[in-house]
Amino acid sequence: MDFTTKLNQLISEVETSLDQLVPAHNGTEAGPARIYDAMRYSLQAGGKRLRPVLAMSAAALFRAQFSALPAAIAIECIHTYSLVHDDLPCMDNDDLRRGRPTAHKQFDEATALLAGDALLTHAFLLLSTHYAADPRLATALVRELADAAGSAHLVGGQMQDLLSEKKADATATELEFIHLNKTAAMLEASLVMGGLVGGAGETALAHLRSAGRHLGLAFQIIDDVLDATADSSTLGKTAGKDAKAGKTTYVSIHGIEAARRMAKEQTDAALGALRALPGDTTFLLWLAQSMLARTK
Ligand code: GRG
Numbered sequence: 001m002d003f004t005t006k007l008n009q010l011i012s013e014v015e016t017s018l019d020q021l022v023p024a025h026n027g028t029e030a031g032p033a034r035i036y037d038a039m040r041y042s043l044q045a046g047g048k049r050l051r052p053v054l055a056m057s058a059a060a061l062f063r064a065q066f067s068a069l070p071a072a073i074a075i076e077c078i079h080t081y082s083l084v085h086d087d088l089p090c091m092d093n094d095d096l097r098r099g100r101p102t103a104h105k106q107f108d109e110a111t112a113l114l115a116g117d118a119l120l121t122h123a124f125l126l127l128s129t130h131y132a133a134d135p136r137l138a139t140a141l142v143r144e145l146a147d148a149a150g151s152a153h154l155v156g157g158q159m160q161d162l163l164s165e166k167k168a169d170a171t172a173t174e175l176e177f178i179h180l181n182k183t184a185a186m187l188e189a190s191l192v193m194g195g196l197v198g199g200a201g202e203t204a205l206a207h208l209r210s211a212g213r214h215l216g217l218a219f220q221i222i223d224d225v226l227d228a229t230a231d232s233s234t235l236g237k238t239a240g241k242d243a244k245a246g247k248t249t250y251v252s253i254h255g256i257e258a259a260r261r262m263a264k265e266q267t268d269a270a271l272g273a274l275r276a277l278p279g280d281t282t283f284l285l286w287l288a289q290s291m292l293a294r295t296k
Contacts, residue, residue: 038115045098058194061279070130099236148189157181170248184216218266
């Protein structure tokens with residue numbers, strides 16, 4: 001099977017599980033339909049599904065005793081919540097996400113806020129329910145995801161991003177802090193959680209963490225390049241926002257060509273860490289390289 005077919009197969013497994021593992025208002029769930037509709041609206045709008053694919057591919061390197069799908073869906077729930085909240089008027093104030101009106105445009109601000117809250121909470125329900133047969137694994141997964149999504153990483157990175165936006169002279173160090181935490185931490189957690197489900201040992205987990213960190217930085221640098229070079233319809237979100245907002249990015253500090261070179265260096269570092277892992281890493285190596293070449 002070629003790698004693109006394998007990627008599409010993994011994405012289709014993710015889509016099916018998203019439907020099965022996220023509540024719907026079908027008569028069995030309590031409460032108003034609107035909250036379930038809003039959660040599903042943002043989750044099922046598409047998206048590259050990169051984080052769940054990374055988690056499943058990492059688990060597949062080992063002899064996993066459990067399915068990695070619930071962990072993969074938990075990660076996608078957190079990622080989607082962060083996008084829904086990031087798009088709100090009090091944050092990035094965006095109208096377009098995953099090629100559709102943002103959640104607060106489709107519903108309203110309060111509903112988008114609550115849908116994000118519900119997705120965030122649902123992630124931990126999934127982990128604590130589906131891995132309950134192995135309490136050590138369940139605890140390790142909850143800790144990894146809570147740490148990546150909390151004040152030390154995703155939320156802290158977003159806070160620093162908001163603070164840095166207000167000043168024109170954000171430094172390269174501040175920028176790295178933002179991206180290590182806002183972007184890379186969730187990619188790192190995806191690979192590590194896949195490894196945990198697979199039963200990886202400490203050394204393999206450390207390689208997965210390092211690969212996720214480098215991939216995350218490469219991903220963000222490419223995101224900055226695409227914001228400066230691609231159009232909104234290709235991206236499915238508003239393009240050119242960074243320059244318009246006078247935001248400090250890898251492109252504004254280093255220029256497009258140097259930013260591309262830096263993304264390649266980070267990808268090479270990620271490939272080095274992935275090559276140190278046991279099992280058949282060929283798909284993950286291909287995925288890391290295609291992330292560098294992505295156009296959306
Ligand atoms: C609100 C706590 C909180 C955090 C928001 C996700 C985020 C942090 C901000 C969105 C803006 C941004 C550029 C984030 C960096 C990470 C990133 C590039 C997210 C988009 O991920 P993709 O491209 O999205 O994987 P899809 O839609 O494909 O899943």
